[in-house]
Amino acid sequence: MGKIATREAYGKALAELGKVNSNVVVLDADLSKSTKTADFKKECPDRFINIGIAEGNMMSVAAGLAACGKTVFASTFAMFAAGRAFEQIRNSIGYPHLNVKICATHAGLTVGEDGASHQSIEDLALMRTIPGMVVLSPSDGVETEAAIKAVAEYQGPCYVRLGRMAVNTINDFEGYKFEIGKAVTLKEGTDATIIATGIMVDAALEAYEKLKEEGINVRVLNIHTIKPIDSEAIIKAAKETGLIVTAEEHTVLGGLGSAVAEVVAENHPVMVKKVGIKDTFGESGTPDKLIIKYGLTSKEIIDAVKAGIASK
Secondary structure, three states: OOOEEHHHHHHHHHHHHHHHOOOEEEEEOOOHHHHOOHHHHHHOHHHEEEOOOOHHHHHHHHHHHHHOOOEEEEEEEHHHHHHHOHHHHHHHHHOOOOOEEEEEEOEOHHHHHHOOOOOEOOHHHHHHOOOOOEEEOOOOHHHHHHHHHHHHHOOOOEEEEOOOOEEOOOOOOOOOOOOOOOOEEEEOOOOEEEEEOOOHHHHHHHHHHHHHHOOOOEEEEEOOEEEOOOHHHHHHHHHHHOEEEEEEEEEOOOOHHHHHHHHHHHHOOOEEEEEEEOOOOOOOOOHHHHHHHOOOOHHHHHHHHHHHHHOO
C-alpha cells in the first residue's frame, strides 16, 4: 500500500463498504473532503448526509438512524467528535448501545499547524470511559481498512481514531489478521516488551531494530484495540519479559499506557514506563517537528527500555 494517511485508507474502505452494504449510512459535519467521507458520497450519494457544523446534532441524528436499524458511520475531526460531541455520544449512542461508528480523523499532535485547539490528545481516554464503547487506533492503511470492515460487522458503538499525516505501511505481511480486541505480535523478544498503538507502532519497530544492534531483544505488540484491550497478551508479556514500555501519540493520562498499567497492576505487577505526551497541550508546527519536540520517536522508546532494564 505504501505510505498513506489512515484517514485516506478510511475513505477508500468506506466507499468500498458502501458498494456492498446498502444498510450503511454516512454522516459528516461539513468536513467530508478532509475526513475523506467524500469518497463514500461519490459512490453512494443517497446515503450520505452533510449535517453541517453541528457535531452534537450529527451524533443525535446518527443515534436516530441506528435506532431505525441502519449501520451509521459519523465523521469529523477527533477534537470535535470526542470533545464537542461527548455528551451526545455518551447519552444518545453509548447509553442505548446503538450501532454507530464514530470515525474521527485528524487525531493527535500530527494535525500539525492547526495547533493545540485542534490537536485531540485525550480522545482515547474520553472514549474508553464510556461503557460498552469499542475503541480502535489503527497503525497504518492496511489496518485501517481491516478495522472499518470489522466495525461494520460489529453490533454496537465504536470509536475509530484516524490521522492526518501519511504513515508507513507495516501490516502488509503474510499472516496478518485483524480481530477486535486482539493484539498483533510484530516481533518476539524476552528482555522487555514495547506495546504501541497508532503511528507509534512504526517508531516501536524502529526502536526494536536499534536495540537489537546493541544485543537487546524486545517484544513488540501492536495494540490496535484500546478497548476491549488484549489482557491475555499483556499479562503474558509481563510474565515473560518483566518490563513493559508503552508508546502512544496521546496523553499518557488515560490512554494506552494507563490501560496497560491497569491490566498489569491487577494481574502481574511489573514496571510499566509510558512514552507519550506528558501533561501538556501541543502547539502549532509541522508534524515531524512536533513528534521530536514532544518525545514521540524511537529514541524515547529506546531510552525507556534501557532505563527499565537497568532498574530490574
